[in-house]
Structures are given as structure tokens and as C-alpha cells.
Amino acid sequence: MYVCLCKGITDRQIQAAVHDGAHSLGKLRKSLGVASQCGKCASLTREILDETLQEI
Numbered sequence: 821m822y823v824c825l826c827k828g829i830t831d832r833q834i835q836a837a838v839h840d841g842a843h844s845l846g847k848l849r850k851s852l853g854v855a856s857q858c859g860k861c862a863s864l865t866r867e868i869l870d871e872t873l874q875e876i
């Protein structure tokens with residue numbers, strides 16, 4: 821599903837980036853551009869980040 825509509829980023833892209841080492845919201849923002857415009861997706865992105873970190 822789309823998490824960030826501004827940048828067209830899905831939950832799967834976020835999970836993949838976390839697996840690749842983006843272990844913070846700042847790193848996800850740098851690598852994907854997620855939460856870099858309106859910021860509405862930041863809290864959901866953080867949830868996905870935390871969930872994914874628990875799996876790895």
C-alpha cells in the first residue's frame with residue numbers, strides 16, 4: 821500500500837530500505853525521499869520502521 825502519497829512510496833519499499841540499513845526516519849528520508857514533503861506519512865513510516873526493525 822502507499823504510505824507516502826507525495827513521493828509515491830509503498831510500505832514494501834520502506835521495509836526493503838530498512839533491511840538495506842536505513843534504520844532511522846532520517847535515513848529513510850535520505851534514501852527514499854519519504855516524509856520529505858508534507859510530512860503526513862512520518863508517523864506511519866516510523867511504525868513500519870519499528871515493526872521492520874523488530875523482525876531483523
Ligand code: FES
Pocket residue numbers: 823824825826827854855856857858859860861862
Ligand atoms: Fe509523504 Fe507527503 S505523504 S511527504
